[in-house]
Amino acid sequence: MSEPVLVVFRGGISPEREVSLGSGAAALASLRRSFPEVIDCEIATREVPEWIVGGTHVVFSTLHGVFGEDGGMQALLEARGVACCGCDAAASAHCFDKQRTKETVSAVGVPVARGTLVSRADVEHSDEIFARFGPHLVIKPNRQGSSVGLAFVDTPEALRERIAACGDDGCVVEQRIEGREVTVGVLDGLAMGVVEIRPKSGQFDYASKYTKGLTEYLAPAPFDLATTALLQRHAELAFKACGCRDFARVDFMVGPSGPVLLEINTLPGLKETSLLPMSAKCEGLDFDALVRRMILPAIERNRAARPAERNEDTTR
Numbered sequence: 001m002s003e004p005v006l007v008v009f010r011g012g013i014s015p016e017r018e019v020s021l022g023s024g025a026a027a028l029a030s031l032r033r034s035f036p037e038v039i040d041c042e043i044a045t046r047e048v049p050e051w052i053v054g055g056t057h058v059v060f061s062t063l064h065g066v067f068g069e070d071g072g073m074q075a076l077l078e079a080r081g082v083a084c085c086g087c088d089a090a091a092s093a094h095c096f097d098k099q100r101t102k103e104t105v106s107a108v109g110v111p112v113a114r115g116t117l118v119s120r121a122d123v124e125h126s127d128e129i130f131a132r133f134g135p136h137l138v139i140k141p142n143r144q145g146s147s148v149g150l151a152f153v154d155t156p157e158a159l160r161e162r163i164a165a166c167g168d169d170g171c172v173v174e175q176r177i178e179g180r181e182v183t184v185g186v187l188d189g190l191a192m193g194v195v196e197i198r199p200k201s202g203q204f205d206y207a208s209k210y211t212k213g214l215t216e217y218l219a220p221a222p223f224d225l226a227t228t229a230l231l232q233r234h235a236e237l238a239f240k241a242c243g244c245r246d247f248a249r250v251d252f253m254v255g256p257s258g259p260v261l262l263e264i265n266t267l268p269g270l271k272e273t274s275l276l277p278m279s280a281k282c283e284g285l286d287f288d289a290l291v292r293r294m295i296l297p298a299i300e301r302n303r304a305a306r307p308a309e310r311n312e313d314t315t316r
Contacts, residue, residue: 004058004083004302006035006295009073011042014065015144023062023270030291031060046072054081058302060295061086062270065144069267070096081305085298087266091243095264098142098172102261105238111260113253115174117142118163126160129173134159136176143169152176179255182221184235185268185279186248187293191232193282195275196221219278223254231259238264246297249276 008031010024011017024040031038039057041049046067052059059077061084067073071093077084087095095101102112114133122129130137134154139162141149149171153159163171181199185192196218221228235250238261249268252259268276272287280290 003036004299005056006031006038007041007052007057007059008038009041009043009059009061009063011044012063012065012068013044013046014063014068016064016068019269020062020064020068023064023274026271026287027060027062027291030288031295033288034292043073048073048076048080048082052077052080052082054083055302055306057082058295058298059084060291060298061267064267064269069265070143083298083302083305085295086246087244087248091245092266094242095244095248095266096143098140098263099170101238101242101264102172104241105234105261105264108237108241110234110238110241111258113138113174113177113260113262115172117170118166118173119170120164120166123160123163126163127156129163130156130159133173133175136178138174138176139163139171140174141167141169142172177253177255177260179253180221181251181253181262182231182259183249183251183275183279184231185276186235186239186244186250187280187285187290188246188297189236189239191235192279192285193219194221194223194228194231195219195278195282196223197275217275217278220282227254227259234259234261247276247294249279 008024008028010020012020028038028040043063059082061068061073063073069092071089074084074089074092078089099117106112116129118129137153137159139151139153139159151162153162181197183195183197198216198218200214231252238250239248242264244266249265251262251265253262268274270276277287277290
């Protein structure tokens, strides 16, 4: 059977385009060290390039944010019969919706932050929302990634301004949890190492995430064995409950009452110094080994979708 041609999607149309270009460049270089033919494909519109063919190409997508993690690109690839690594369209759309994700994982026993979904129409209720969940809150777009639009608010006036500026998909307002921020990579349904994130500002916002030197990372995180095991178990439960496949990254806060899930990232950053590779390194997987493991299930799905060619090969 002929081997598929791998294609790395990077760029995209979201505010996270520059982040995606960096992730894609790292993935492209890694895949080219392991596979004979890998094509670089920069995406700039809401469509799959015409030359991408089901059965011939396998896509490694590093598109972050809207039309990357939200299931839009995945749905187009599925309609064309093109195998893609990572979550399918349904799971991608599910996890991109923060409120929906919280409801799903809470139903299987994974603790989540107290909060509510708001729209611009709720600006008149901002005082009530602040009184219910305050005095220290986090507000973030319900459907966005890479900490884009994340804000910390401590007054009713600040909350009112943020709610008034919500996009069409609304915002999630949550009680701010004081504690240690951590993340857990999941590969093939199994949790990897726990990584602790220590921003020097005390807030892991967009600047802290992408400005060199503003954040310290501890991999593995210095927790006791019981806390580490609990974080890993909750990451696996959340991954399964939301229908994820192949890989993801699950973010938590560890407060006085234990771990609380923040969100699931279905296409996390993929530079060699990104959080998912840090988590994998705790398990002895270097960057190239991780990237190979990420793409192999999609290659197998591609092969399974070509039964006639497979049968022909086995009868020769």
